[in-house]
Amino acid sequence: MKRARKANVLFACVFFLSLLTACRAQVNHExxxxxxxxxxxxxxxxxxxxxxxxxxxxxxxxxxxxDDQGILKCVDTSxxxxxxxxxxLEAMRFAVQKANEDNFLxxxxxxxxxxxxxxxxxxxxxxxxGFLNIDRLNRRGHQLTVGVAGxxxxxxxxxxxxxxxxxEVPLVSxxxxxxxxxxxxxxxxxxxxxxxxxxxxxxxADVIYRLGWRYVHTVASxxxxxKAGIESFIEAAKDLxxxxxxxxxxxxxxxxxxxxNTMMQYLGNVTSGHPFGRGNMxxxxxxxxxxxxxxxxxxxxxxxxxRKFTFFGSDSLGDKIQAVYDTSDNVNxxxxxxxxxxxxxxxxxxxxxxxHMARLNPTSYTTAxxxxxxxxxxxxxNCNPHNTSAAGCTKNSLANIxxxxxxxxxxxxxxxxxxxxxxxxxxxxxxxxxxxxxVIHCFKGTQFCxxxxxxxxxxVEFRAQSNDTFKFDSIGDFVGAKYDxxxxxxxxxxxxxxxxxxxETVGTWQLVNVTSGARNxxxxxxxxxxxxxxxxxxxxPIENCSDECNIGQFxxxxxxxxxxxxxCWKCRDCKGDHRYVSFTIDEYGRCDRCPPNSxxxxxxxxxxxxxxxxxxxxxxxxxxxxxxxVVGVALVCLTFVTFLAKWRTPVVMAxxxxxxxxxxxxxxxxxxxxxxxxxxxxxxxxxxxxxxxAIFLSMIFGALLMKTNRISRVFNRTINxxxxxxxxxxxQLVFSGIxxxxxxxxxxxxxxxxxxxxxxxxxxxxxxxxxxxEHLLHPGLLVSWTWIFFLIxxxxxYGFQTRKIPENFSETMFxxxxxxxxxxxxxxxxxxxxxxxxxxxxxxxxSLGTMLxxxxxxxxxxxxxxxxxxxxxxxxxxxxxxxxxxNTEFSKRVNNTAATLQG
Numbered sequence: 001m002k003r004a005r006k007a008n009v010l011f012a013c014v015f016f017l018s019l020l021t022a023c024r025a026q027v028n029h030e031x032x033x034x035x036x037x038x039x040x041x042x043x044x045x046x047x048x049x050x051x052x053x054x055x056x057x058x059x060x061x062x063x064x065x066x067d068d069q070g071i072l073k074c075v076d077t078s079x080x081x082x083x084x085x086x087x088x089l090e091a092m093r094f095a096v097q098k099a100n101e102d103n104f105l106x107x108x109x110x111x112x113x114x115x116x117x118x119x120x121x122x123x124x125x126x127x128x129x130g131f132l133n134i135d136r137l138n139r140r141g142h143q144l145t146v147g148v149a150g151x152x153x154x155x156x157x158x159x160x161x162x163x164x165x166x167x168e169v170p171l172v173s174x175x176x177x178x179x180x181x182x183x184x185x186x187x188x189x190x191x192x193x194x195x196x197x198x199x200x201x202x203x204x205a206d207v208i209y210r211l212g213w214r215y216v217h218t219v220a221s222x223x224x225x226x227k228a229g230i231e232s233f234i235e236a237a238k239d240l241x242x243x244x245x246x247x248x249x250x251x252x253x254x255x256x257x258x259x260x261n262t263m264m265q266y267l268g269n270v271t272s273g274h275p276f277g278r279g280n281m282x283x284x285x286x287x288x289x290x291x292x293x294x295x296x297x298x299x300x301x302x303x304x305x306x307r308k309f310t311f312f313g314s315d316s317l318g319d320k321i322q323a324v325y326d327t328s329d330n331v332n333x334x335x336x337x338x339x340x341x342x343x344x345x346x347x348x349x350x351x352x353x354x355x356h357m358a359r360l361n362p363t364s365y366t367t368a369x370x371x372x373x374x375x376x377x378x379x380x381x382n383c384n385p386h387n388t389s390a391a392g393c394t395k396n397s398l399a400n401i402x403x404x405x406x407x408x409x410x411x412x413x414x415x416x417x418x419x420x421x422x423x424x425x426x427x428x429x430x431x432x433x434x435x436x437x438x439v440i441h442c443f444k445g446t447q448f449c450x451x452x453x454x455x456x457x458x459x460v461e462f463r464a465q466s467n468d469t470f471k472f473d474s475i476g477d478f479v480g481a482k483y484d485x486x487x488x489x490x491x492x493x494x495x496x497x498x499x500x501x502x503x504e505t506v507g508t509w510q511l512v513n514v515t516s517g518a519r520n521x522x523x524x525x526x527x528x529x530x531x532x533x534x535x536x537x538x539x540x541p542i543e544n545c546s547d548e549c550n551i552g553q554f555x556x557x558x559x560x561x562x563x564x565x566x567x568c569w570k571c572r573d574c575k576g577d578h579r580y581v582s583f584t585i586d587e588y589g590r591c592d593r594c595p596p597n598s599x600x601x602x603x604x605x606x607x608x609x610x611x612x613x614x615x616x617x618x619x620x621x622x623x624x625x626x627x628x629x630v631v632g633v634a635l636v637c638l639t640f641v642t643f644l645a646k647w648r649t650p651v652v653m654a655x656x657x658x659x660x661x662x663x664x665x666x667x668x669x670x671x672x673x674x675x676x677x678x679x680x681x682x683x684x685x686x687x688x689x690x691x692x693x694a695i696f697l698s699m700i701f702g703a704l705l706m707k708t709n710r711i712s713r714v715f716n717r718t719i720n721x722x723x724x725x726x727x728x729x730x731x732q733l734v735f736s737g738i739x740x741x742x743x744x745x746x747x748x749x750x751x752x753x754x755x756x757x758x759x760x761x762x763x764x765x766x767x768x769x770x771x772x773x774e775h776l777l778h779p780g781l782l783v784s785w786t787w788i789f790f791l792i793x794x795x796x797x798y799g800f801q802t803r804k805i806p807e808n809f810s811e812t813m814f815x816x817x818x819x820x821x822x823x824x825x826x827x828x829x830x831x832x833x834x835x836x837x838x839x840x841x842x843x844x845x846x847s848l849g850t851m852l853x854x855x856x857x858x859x860x861x862x863x864x865x866x867x868x869x870x871x872x873x874x875x876x877x878x879x880x881x882x883x884x885x886x887n888t889e890f891s892k893r894v895n896n897t898a899a900t901l902q903g
Contacts (some may be wrong), residue, residue, distance in 0.1 A: 047111070053146065113130065115128075132145070147674045197849065200481075256297065348465045384636055484508055666854070670697065674847050
């Protein structure tokens with residue numbers, strides 16, 4: 001509601017200014033009256049009386065200037081006449097005439113009031129007041145224009161519809177394509193029979209992409225047509241991952257020098273390496289005058305001419321030869337415009353109109369009927385039909401001319417009014433189309449029914465000139481879009497322009513489905529002609545922002561318009577980037593990593609898959625480790641059986657049976673762990689490899705520490721001292737469990753902080769891929785093994801403290817040997833395994849080191865006991881009394897200690 005209120009205020013302001021202009025014009029005698037045409041002034045029009053009047057607004061002339069008194073007048077000469085504007089006007093005359101001949105509205109006669117907009121919004125606005133003269137505004141029962149066909153320019157249509165909308169007079173444009181006019185709230189009475197710029201911009205982007213360009217420069221006029229159109233094109237280009245470099249905006253009133261300075265700023269005086277210095281496709285979304293000056297500036301400026309641009313124009317340039325060759329403006333830009341591309345709404349032939357034009361002749365078609373026909377004839381055949389000295393001028397014929405591509409859309413615009421009137425008559429007059437007084441009264445009376453008529457216009461549906469069904473969507477836009485793709489050809493070098501130049505149709509673009517946006521593009525490649533005269537799509541002079549990179553390089557994309565560019569980049573060596581150890585260069589020049597477990601070929605065109613390597617069961621090293629593990633398991637099992645069989649013998653009892661079982665369990669698990677280290681690593685096996693070795697070793701060295709600590713406290717106490725605390729088997733087991741628990745906590749934290757993961761790694765000059773456990777060499781490993789080394793050192797310390805105990809209790813000597821062996825093993829294996837070997841051997845080193853630790857512990861601690869128990873059973877008993885009498889005091893202490901250890 002607020003938006004509509006603001007729009008109504010704006011409309012009222014526009015109308016007030018329009019009336020003020022009209023009054024000022026009348027005071028200055030700028031025109032005599034706004035009703036009938038007056039050919040003695042510059043306000044000329046073509047009128048025909050009728051029961052109902054249709055208005056028309058056409059760019060018959062292309063120039064409006066102010067005279068010495070500041071009054072805006074149309075330059076009404078044959079030199080400034082637009083041939084296409086006249087042909088469109090004549091198309092409306094033909095459509096109305098045919099409707100009357102066919103009695104399309106029964107006995108109601110249709111008249112017209114067609115006026116020249118002179119391609120100027122201010123002038124067109126003043127002309128439009130002729131459709132709303134003062135008598136009509138006072139509602140005195142006089143005839144009112146029921147609707148207007150026009151205008152051509154979007155800027156003109158915006159100005160005119162603002163005025164007509166105040167009086168509910170609809171405007172149906174045959175050429176205004178600006179998306180701004182789709183605002184149904186601001187322009188509720190605007191319709192059009194031509195597709196809007198959104199589709200035109202998409203068609204231009206699709207054509208450019210199909211031909212191979214990915215980087216373009218744009219030139220747009222600052223009016224509504226240029227601004228909305230170029231925004232739609234840039235959006236379409238981004239969807240296709242194309243880049244837009246220089247974005248040039250030019251005023252519709254810009255002079256030649258202003259255009260030249262702006263073009264040189266963006267595309268002429270460009271430093272080396274700047275993106276604007278590359279690319280030769282220039283997209284123009286601007287009015288015909290602006291496009292003409294841009295091409296002319298390029299022709300006359302050496303720096304721009306040397307860039308060898310390929311221009312692509314919107315429908316305002318379309319297929320108009322005067323854009324590149326116009327003697328009235330001293331324009332001859334054919335040299336740089338050859339190969340120019342453009343899109344125009346589908347050019348639809350109207351055979352009956354062509355026959356009508358062929359019948360026109362200065363002798364039969366007078367100035368009274370059409371005040372501009374003599375100018376058109378003179379422009380077409382370069383002779384004045386009213387000049388008696390120009391013999392044979394009237395003998396020329398319009399039979400073979402090519403009409404403007406938009407004449408069919410003019411006929412459709414007239415038919416919109418006619419079908420809406422017919423539908424309205426059928427409803428109001430009970431289905432009869434004879435003289436319908438109600439409709440006539442509706443448009444002539446004091447209660448003008450414009451809003452009702454607009455409602456009927458929204459619902460029209462008929463067979464258009466394209467033979468397709470014509471209808472409007474909810475915002476008054478024509479449903480559907482078809483475009484012809486034009487290409488400027490030089491037909492023959494022998495002829496002179498304009499006879500040797502022609503816009504040829506080289507393709508079509510069609511919106512297949514409005515909802516999904518599906519579209520179809522057909523280009524006749526061999527018909528394309530380029531700036532250098534070559535033909536065919538494969539000769540397209542494509543120059544994008546950056547050249548392709550060499551083999552072994554990747555693209556570092558530049559930033560354009562605050563986003564990474566699709567086509568502008570700098571080439572960098574892939575080998576110089578540590579992220580690309582193995583890489584390929586694809587067809588777009590990108591440097592990509594090879595997939596996992598593969599490496600590139602020598603020319604970087606493909607990737608070869610590498611065989612995955614790990615400690616397989618069939619490998620020699622794996623077999624050695626498994627044999628060692630099996631032997632170790634067998635020895636431990638033998639020890640278990642022997643200890644259980646001799647469970648109550650002195651040697652077994654003196655060795656702390658419970659702790660010995662813990663020791664044997666830890667040793668057995670270390671040997672069994674080897675089978676987890678071998679085979680293809682998985683996340684689960686990697687977790688076991690990280691967590692278990694330290695746990696199992698802590699079982700061994702924790703039990704050893706408890707044994708040596710117990711012996712040390714027992715033998716190093718005084719004779720009469722009390723029994724040491726916590727030396728019972730249960731206490732020793734609890735403390736051993738605490739030691740193992742600390743290792744478990746360290747391992748669990750390590751797993752939580754860095755979860756285990758099996759991964760692959762390409763190694764040794766990209767010739768093999770190794771599957772390993774990720775983060776095997778982690779700070780958590782240092783913490784975990786530091787705890788194990790602490791236990792080894794503690795065992796060594798207590799072993800040294802108890803080195804002088806009696807022979808029967810010399811187990812600490814073997815414990816010391818075991819501790820020394822562990823130190824030697826890990827001091828040798830750590831630098832050798834973790835620094836000197838490849839990654840695939842790290843697992844083997846950890847496995848071998850763990851087994852050697854277990855084997856050393858078993859050999860030093862249990863071989864002496866097994867030797868006595870199995871081979872020297874006579875020594876597996878308590879010592880006799882004579883041995884104890886040698887030193888009564890010491891013997892007593894030994895006996896007490898033995899009792900303590902065995903108890």
